[in-house]
Amino acid sequence: MARESVDRREAILDSAASLFAQKGVAATTVRQIADEVGILSGSLYHHFDSKEAMVDEIISSYLEDLRTRYENVLKRETNPRDKLHDLVAASLEVVEAHPHATEIYQNNVNYLLQLDRFSYLRSAGKQVQNSWLQVIEEGIAEGAFRADLDPKILYRLIRDAVWLSVRWFKPSKDYPIASLAEDCTSLFLDGLTTTRA
Amino acid sequence: MARESVDRREAILDSAASLFAQKGVAATTVRQIADEVGILSGSLYHHFDSKEAMVDEIISSYLEDLRTRYENVLKRETNPRDKLHDLVAASLEVVEAHPHATEIYQNNVNYLLQLDRFSYLRSAGKQVQNSWLQVIEEGIAEGAFRADLDPKILYRLIRDAVWLSVRWFKPSKDYPIASLAEDCTSLFLDGLTTTRA
DNA sequence: GTCTATAAGTCGATAGAC
DNA sequence: GTCTATCGACTTATAGAC
Incomplete structure (x- = not known):
């Protein structure tokens, strides 16, 4: 070519x-x-070939990048806390690398899933979910994470907070993507409260 | 009529x-x-009158309900922790009362904002943001919440996690909206970690 | 208040010249 | 590889009969 x-x-x-x-x-x-x-x-x-073909190419290279990065995070041997941080960081790096694709996915999944061509989005979504659940459940099993919250609900809350940052986050020198990843992880792991019991 | x-x-x-x-x-x-x-x-x-008029009626009655509920939460005299919980709970009640409107708003804000008719969505969004910032900043000022995280970023992370629950949450007798509000608040206030230093 | 019928425009996509 | 020109389908919205 x-x-x-x-x-x-x-x-x-x-x-x-x-x-x-x-x-x-x-x-x-x-x-x-x-x-x-x-x-x-x-x-x-x-x-x-078509408008849909353009969307397809945008979305699938985005998902492929995401899949690779999650894979790399999961094969590291670190504690649950660091692994959760790395998953957040990897997601935010993908947001930074594919901001448009991320937003297209977030705003148009429902629409795209109606089209036969994009039925693969279902399994891609499940694969992402499994990555997060693996980390969360390992953390609970090791006693590092609380056991009183449903892992699936934790996953969804964290996922939406992280991915939707594409709508408002603009990386700068003062506050780069790594800082947001830190703050995000810190909020989810340690919470907003200063003191406890 | x-x-x-x-x-x-x-x-x-x-x-x-x-x-x-x-x-x-x-x-x-x-x-x-x-x-x-x-x-x-x-x-x-x-x-x-038009398709847009239908969207408008759906969205504006949704936003009006939201505005009223936030107003009621803010005028209560409670501590920051409870106030944050009440804001989360009020949001989730609105999700339950207007699930379609919530989803329409979440998935189509960008599209709607292009139309002159929906320019009011901008000020509505700012009003919602102000409610949350008021509670978060009060919590920081009183020393109840951590001061090392930007209130605006906290707001956005919590907001997206809470509102996007409309995509997956189906209230049941075993796990009603109030339970999700508890879990949500608990995650954001206390974090995922079991033990600390 | 719903119908029939249609206006007037836009949509994605194609064929063939250059 | 981009153009001209256009097809046929589908869109929102309207006018007037019932």
Whole structure:
């Protein structure tokens, strides 16, 4: 593949991702994407089969990156506390690397799951859940984490807090992604209260 | 207004809310709404001016309920810990009372904010943020809450965890909304760790 | 209050010239 | 690889009969 066409594809995907994230997948038209790139809508179909194919490519490379990073975290031999931190940090790194894809996923899962093409999102979601549950349940079994809270509920609360940061977090030199990961982990592990009993 | 037409309006709004929540606002057509109600799409316009008008009515009655409940929580004279719990509980009660509206808001804010009609969502969001910040900052000032975490970041993490529960939480007799509110508050206040130093 | 019928526009996608 | 030109389907919304 020629160098220019690779860049062209990427440029189209970038514009598409930005629009999908901003307006939603269903509300974004192929004409709007073409306008952003500076070509006509028909020309998009030289590069992609359909609008859905663009979404698919954006989402699946995002999920693949996520899967790899979670795998790396899970194979480390650390205590539950550090492992939870690493899972939070890995998630936030993926948010930073794929902000548009993260937002597209968060806002459009329901819509995408209606389409046969995206049924794989179900198993991808389960795989993510299993990673978190593994860490949480290990922490409880070792006595490091409280046993009075349902692991699945803990997972969902933490997951949503972490992933939705894509909607508001803008990394800066003063407050980079690693700092948010620290604060996040500290809140979930130690809580908001200063003193206890 | 005749009794039947009130019920009819409500029935239409219920069907619309269910579809908007499930598929997204942009991806839901007026024909689908009419099908669910059992009438033809043209007949909807006897009851509502437009599809946007339906969304507007769903969202604004949801936000009005939320505003009232937060107001009641804030005027109670309780300690920061209880006040945070009450804010979480009030939010979850609103989730229970308006599950569709909550989900519509969460998944479609970006899309709705593009439309002039929904610019009021901006100030509504700020009002919600102020309620939470008031409680968090009071807790820090009184020494009940940690001072090393940015209140705005705390607010956003807690907010997203609480509101996104609409995507997965189904209240039951064994685990009602009040129990989730307890667990949620306990996690944020006391953390996941069993022992400390 | 719901129907029939349709206007007026936009949608995703295609065919073929260049 | 982008253009011109367009198809057919689908969209929101309206007008007027019943």
